Amino acid sequence: MTTRIDTRFAALKTEGRPALVTFVMAGDPDLATGQAILEALPRAGADIIELGMPFSDPMADGVAIQLGGQRALAAGQTLRGVLGMVEDFRRKDETTPIVLMGYYNPIYIFGVDKFVAAAKEAGVDGLIIVDLPPEEDDELCLPAMAAGLNFIRLTTPTTDDKRLPAVLKNSSGFVYYVSMTGVTGAAIKSRGAVGDAVDRIKSHTDLPVAVGFGIKTAEDAADIGKHADGIVVGSVLVDAVAQSLVDGKASDTTVSAVRDLVADLAGGVKRARR
Template identity: 60%
Template structure:
């Protein structure tokens, strides 16, 4: 059982939904992002998604793209991202960390070496948005063998024919992208999300967490009511981008987390 599995079991036992937060590692610099990450569990975050900066983030909207650019300009690399996770683990050995990004930096690092290093750094799961199920031999299956969850995205265009293929080697949870398009581009609507979540739950037997387009405690609560939890990324990254002091960023996160936990 990974930390992710344990977290969902713990939440289920007390009837709570999950709140997942995304931040870009190294945005706007290493020390600030480490301070934010260290503060997330205390702000109510159940699972941390740690963005891996990449030069060509095709699934991301301007907010996350710019965060990645700032991180890269500040000297962030895959190695330093894993170092950040390692430093976090010195104080917190229970909060799950999911590394979210693209395959190119992992491929360049070497898959076997990456999995060894990620496991040592305390990474619990991977979301690699540009590796479809047809490429499972590349990373998904080796990652699962190494004890890491491989979390897949499902979208409004993942039809009933495609869904079993998407779910076949998925573990931990399923990340349902509530809108068609890039991150930060539109707002999620619970009425639209509910039937899709039920369809994916039936196909996977895994928790379904909904992301994209959630930016207020009210939306976080509404989405969590119809799913197993909510994930917020762009709204938090926007606060960091605006130069909001870390304590105020964490206060904003706390409001979102409280919303999800009331779902």
């Protein structure tokens, strides 16, 4: 079964460039502005969207994304609300893939079967659940895949050749290579090492490999995009929301701050293979 994610990566391969994968927190800084940001992303050049499901205890997130999640929760965002955002988005955009990213706890409380069915119906294409290892595939991965959702795995510099096959076994859509150990938002220390790691993962799988954590500028995107099939950008976008706020509320520059940054990064991605 071909998903929107498969279709998008295939199209970009033909174009000869990596995908720009953008992460935003659903409902940050408020529900209406969050929706406007989401809808602005494809027009600005995002190829795939990761939509963060805000959670009160986000252990893998750096400060920028933690604060984005807190703003969204304070604005009244819920898991049902996140699915509603995707539904609204799909009325205007039938082709841009959306991946929900977050933690298992809210899904467990919602009910796995109910969540998988609701996500599929809303128009979600894939899931990245950072705290569910392959040993727990029965929990969510297998039901999600049976419903036609891609289940996207994180691999890190510490995922060795012995561990990789287990991580990749039920992966689909793409592999998300976390370019460093630690939390989101830090800086990449060695770009050469990232290229080597991508090559190593590709020796184990035919799936596209997207690189995230530490990509902040168009130059980063162009550089890492020489090796990777996709570039994931998150902290810098969520931080752009934070910087645009006036007295903690959205301003008339909030949507454009994110949109302009995405357009700049999209330019970097287009230069990656030239």
